[in-house]
Amino acid sequence: MRALLDTHAFLWWLADSERLSDPTRRMIADEENDIFVSAASAWEITTKYRLGKLPEGAVAAFDVVGNIARQGFRELMISVADAERAGLLPGPHRDPFDRMLIAQALARDLVVVSADAVFDRYGVNRLW
Numbered sequence: 001m002r003a004l005l006d007t008h009a010f011l012w013w014l015a016d017s018e019r020l021s022d023p024t025r026r027m028i029a030d031e032e033n034d035i036f037v038s039a040a041s042a043w044e045i046t047t048k049y050r051l052g053k054l055p056e057g058a059v060a061a062f063d064v065v066g067n068i069a070r071q072g073f074r075e076l077m078i079s080v081a082d083a084e085r086a087g088l089l090p091g092p093h094r095d096p097f098d099r100m101l102i103a104q105a106l107a108r109d110l111v112v113v114s115a116d117a118v119f120d121r122y123g124v125n126r127l128w
Contacts (some may be wrong), residue, residue: 004113006101006113014060037076038101039073046061064124074126
């Protein structure tokens with residue numbers, strides 16, 4: 001499986017949080033799967049940490065790249081085409097980070113790992 005972690009899924013994985021569902025935990029742990037973390041999630045983590053909205057995110061915020069690498073995950077860069085696709089997505093959902101993850105998942109046929117059902121409205125395959 002090729003999967004894209006939503007920001008909260010990435011943070012909960014790093015924290016070994018019980019908030020991750022069992023199917024999600026098994027899928028992420030399976031080394032046969034390709035797990036991606038978007039540059040949008042790095043941007044979201046660092047922005048929210050800087051603004052004080054993610055005070056528990058210091059470890060992740062100051063070494064996003066290292067955390068991705070240590071977990072054996074893959075970085076997913078943002079292209080101009082991704083930005084265009086995210087900006088043109090229909091609907092009222094205003095979260096730019098989610099919109100980018102949706103655009104990237106659709107373009108690359110990735111399963112989004114997220115507890116957030118908003119992804120379902122965009123035709124994204126979601127696991128939780």
